[in-house]
Amino acid sequence: xxxxxxxxxxxxxxxxxxxxxxxxxxxxxxxxxxxxxxxxxxxxxxxxxxxxxxxxxxxxxxxxxxxxxxxxxxxxxxxxxxxxxxxxxxxxxxxxxxxxxxxxxxxxxxxxxxxxxxxxxxxxxxxxxxxxxxxxxxxxxxxxxxxxxxxxxxxxxxxxxxxxxxxxxxxxxxxxxxxxxxxxxxxxxxxxxxxxxxxxxxxxxxxxxxxxxxxxxxxxxxxxxxxxxxxxxxxxxxxxxxxx
Amino acid sequence: xxxxxxxxxxxxxxxxxxxxxxxxxxxxxxxxxxxxxxxxxxxxxxxxxxxxxxxxxxxxxxxxxxxxxxxxxxxxxxxxxxxxxxxxxxxxxxxxxxxxxxxxxxxxxxxxxxxxxxxxxxxxxxxxxxxxxxxxxxxxxxxxxxxxxxxxxxxxxxxxxxxxxxxxxxxxxxxxxxxxxxxxxxxxxxxxxxxxxxxxxxxx
Amino acid sequence: xxxxxxxxxxxxxxxxxxxxxxxxxxxxxxxxxxxxxxxxxxxxxxxxxxxxxxxxxxxxxxxxxxxxxxxxxxxxxxxxxxxxxxxxxxxxxxxxxxxxxxxxxxxxxxxxxxxxxxxxxxxxxxxxxxxxxxxxxxxxxxxxxxxxxxxxxxxxxxxxxxxxxxxxxxxxxxxxxxxxxxxxxxxxxxxxxxxxxxxxxxxxxxxxxxxxxxxxxx
Numbered sequence: 086x087x088x089x090x091x092x093x094x095x096x097x098x099x100x101x102x103x104x105x106x107x108x109x110x111x112x113x114x115x116x117x118x119x120x121x122x123x124x125x126x127x128x129x130x131x132x133x134x135x136x137x138x139x140x141x142x143x144x145x146x147x148x149x150x151x152x153x154x155x156x157x158x159x160x161x162x163x164x165x166x167x168x169x170x171x172x173x174x175x176x177x178x179x180x181x182x183x184x185x186x187x188x189x190x191x192x193x194x195x196x197x198x199x200x201x202x203x204x205x206x207x208x209x210x211x212x213x214x215x216x217x218x219x220x221x222x223x224x225x226x227x228x229x230x231x232x233x234x235x236x237x238x239x240x241x242x243x244x245x246x247x248x249x250x251x252x253x254x255x256x257x258x259x260x261x262x263x264x265x266x267x268x269x270x271x272x273x274x275x276x277x278x279x280x281x282x283x284x285x286x287x288x289x290x291x292x293x294x295x296x297x298x299x300x301x302x303x304x305x306x307x308x309x310x311x312x313x314x315x316x317x318x319x320x321x322x323x324x325x326x327x328x329x
Numbered sequence: 330x331x332x333x334x335x336x337x338x339x340x341x342x343x344x345x346x347x348x349x350x351x352x353x354x355x356x357x358x359x360x361x362x363x364x365x366x367x368x369x370x371x372x373x374x375x376x377x378x379x380x381x382x383x384x385x386x387x388x389x390x391x392x393x394x395x396x397x398x399x400x401x402x403x404x405x406x407x408x409x410x411x412x413x414x415x416x417x418x419x420x421x422x423x424x425x426x427x428x429x430x431x432x433x434x435x436x437x438x439x440x441x442x443x444x445x446x447x448x449x450x451x452x453x454x455x456x457x458x459x460x461x462x463x464x465x466x467x468x469x470x471x472x473x474x475x476x477x478x479x480x481x482x483x484x485x486x487x488x489x490x491x492x493x494x495x496x497x498x499x500x501x502x503x504x505x506x507x508x509x510x511x512x513x514x515x516x517x518x519x520x521x522x523x524x525x526x527x528x529x530x531x532x533x
Numbered sequence: 534x535x536x537x538x539x540x541x542x543x544x545x546x547x548x549x550x551x552x553x554x555x556x557x558x559x560x561x562x563x564x565x566x567x568x569x570x571x572x573x574x575x576x577x578x579x580x581x582x583x584x585x586x587x588x589x590x591x592x593x594x595x596x597x598x599x600x601x602x603x604x605x606x607x608x609x610x611x612x613x614x615x616x617x618x619x620x621x622x623x624x625x626x627x628x629x630x631x632x633x634x635x636x637x638x639x640x641x642x643x644x645x646x647x648x649x650x651x652x653x654x655x656x657x658x659x660x661x662x663x664x665x666x667x668x669x670x671x672x673x674x675x676x677x678x679x680x681x682x683x684x685x686x687x688x689x690x691x692x693x694x695x696x697x698x699x700x701x702x703x704x705x706x707x708x709x710x711x712x713x714x715x716x717x718x719x720x721x722x723x724x725x726x727x728x729x730x731x732x733x734x735x736x737x738x739x740x741x742x743x744x745x746x747x748x749x750x751x
Contacts, residue, residue: 096531097531098532173531173532220698220701223697223698224698226694227694227695227698230691230694231681231682231691231695234682234685234688234691235684235685237341237342238342239342240684240748240749240751243745243748244681244745244748244749247681247741247744247745247748248681248695250741251677251699251738251741252698252699255674255698255699255701255702256698258701258702258730259698259701259702259705261702262701262702262705262706262726263701263705265705265706265709265723265726266705266709315532318532319532319533322532322533325343326533377615378615379611379614379615379750379751380750380751381751392617394615395615396611396612396615397612398608398611400607400608400611401607401608402607402608402609402611402612403607404540404544404609406543406544406547406548406550407540407543407544407547411540411543415536415537415540416612418535418536419536419537419616419617419618420616420617421617457612461616
């Protein structure tokens with residue numbers, strides 16, 4: 086057996102080969118971790134003193150928020166790989182990750198709103214963190230819209246990759262700008278929600294399971310969507326070959 | 330001189346032409362022929378540097394290439410003279426007086442380009458080639474929507490001015506321009522083998 | 534480069550060039566706002582900085598899709614790509630032309646419209662300064678967006694969707710600086726941030742714009 090470099094696994098055909106058997110395990114692992122994390126978290130943790138049972142939404146909120154950001158970072162890395170090394174799978178993985186990232190962002194925003202109502206008495210506050218996620222959501226939409234608008238898949242991959250890079254810089258800028266802006270509006274925002282600080286061990290362990298579950302779920306979904314994208318490209322190539 | 334070696338070009342992720350090897354000496358023209366979709370435009374755009382070649386190489390004096398297609402790049406809000414002057418400025422040239430007669434647009438100099446007829450507009454678009462003074466021209470169907478008179482005008486310009494001064498022209502056209510040109514039939518070069526790692530073909 | 538700038542300015546100011554449309558749009562938005570929020574002086578003067586900035590931003594957005602689309606349609610862009618000026622320079626010139634025909638007029642008109650919104654007179658200078666400082670960033674970012682969508686038919690909506698999130702930092706610092714001025718606070722920090730964003734965008738984005746143009750012209 087010849088030794089294959091890491092990039093060898095990114096060849097479309099080989100990628101389809103090794104991801105096929107991996108996919109059920111990823112989904113299975115996600116299901117197990119999520120079940121353990123959520124059931125443990127929802128039903129077998131005590132109510133928190135100040136926040137009561139509402140705090141248990143962190144088992145959805147925190148992992149979703151984490152993955153919303155990680156999905157974008159993954160898109161940035163895969164976009165760079167595409168621009169530098171022209172690996173088709175890399176570009177398609179970035180394309181595949183975007184809708185999953187949007188879903189994660191929406192879950193984070195929605196659970197945040199549901200949590201916010203009993204805690205702050207409002208579904209929405211222009212808290213820096215919430216606002217940043219809303220802006221991230223808009224970036225995802227623009228990125229996906231550009232993918233959808235360009236006919237030629239390689240050009241679309243090129244353009245979206247550059248947009249992802251530029252967007253990342255501006256997303257970071259927006260994050261700082263929003264922090265600055267809200268301070269300017271009302272000093273010492275009382276709505277800051279730093280979870281990790283006051284999360285005790287009893288809450289923390291199931292949270293780890295939930296996070297692992299979300300990571301695996303994200304991995305499985307992106308893998309599945311990438312495989313779909315590869316099949317679409319293969320179909321396109323076959324149709325073109327027939328037409329020649 | 331223009332020399333092309335073992336060139337392969339691709340359109341939309343699929344290789345269309347491979348193994349192209351030819352030379353065009355100074356003062357000569359090469360007419361590209363072949364059925365629609367064979368890759369004439371793709372080849373011209375690749376040679377002009379607008380897209381990358383899949384394989385092979387080509388060579389001509391640096392900063393001497395120019396591309397022209399059936400799009401005139403004429404701004405209808407500017408006058409004929411302003412349109413030409415713009416391209417002259419971009420290329421650091423001046424508009425020589427002979428241009429006006431060579432392309433029969435002397436009477437139109439102060440006209441707003443938006444009021445020109447299609448044929449007049451095409452002549453203005455082609456006059457750009459006389460203004461930018463590039464030695465190696467890649468022309469993609471330059472005679473579209475030109476009448477017989479204008480075609481002869483343009484052919485005269487190519488023969489008596491451009492080629493006579495040692496220029497080179499690679500032309501994709503269906504019309505006989507009456508140039509002493511070699512003809513290259515592209516169909517034999519149509520890609521049959523599939524290049525791995527290029528566009529869609531990486532997925533097969 | 535000068536020739537390209539001169540041509541773009543000439544095209545913008547001639548018939549059908551769209552010069553002034555952005556300005557009229559700016560005026561209309563500002564006139565419409567009081568109909569929406571009511572005529573109370575206190576409310577209007579409170580939101581005036583933000584309204585002026587948002588309206589200016591939308592007005593700048595309006596003319597973005599003309600930056601490359603027209604040149605792309607008639608083949609000029611292809612010819613510019615093979616011309617002896619680098620596409621990076623084309624990107625800079627295009628952004629500069631957009632700024633001169635929209636950003637500068639908007640900045641000059643803003644205080645006049647500020648009167649309609651009961652903007653605190655002490656903030657007039659700040660409105661002009663922030664807009665002059667911030668609109669170059671809007672033009673450069675918008676040029677990048679226009680380059681991204683140049684191959685898309687009816688790309689105007691897509692262009693807005695892509696560009697508006699990129700405008701967030703500029704808008705925040707621009708409007709914040711004016712607001713601080715109105716409140717009697719020191720606007721130096723947001724002004725510096727605004728200038729920083731503009732400087733960074735002008736310095737770096739033309740490279741991305743040129744790269745994207747090359748991809749689209751392939």
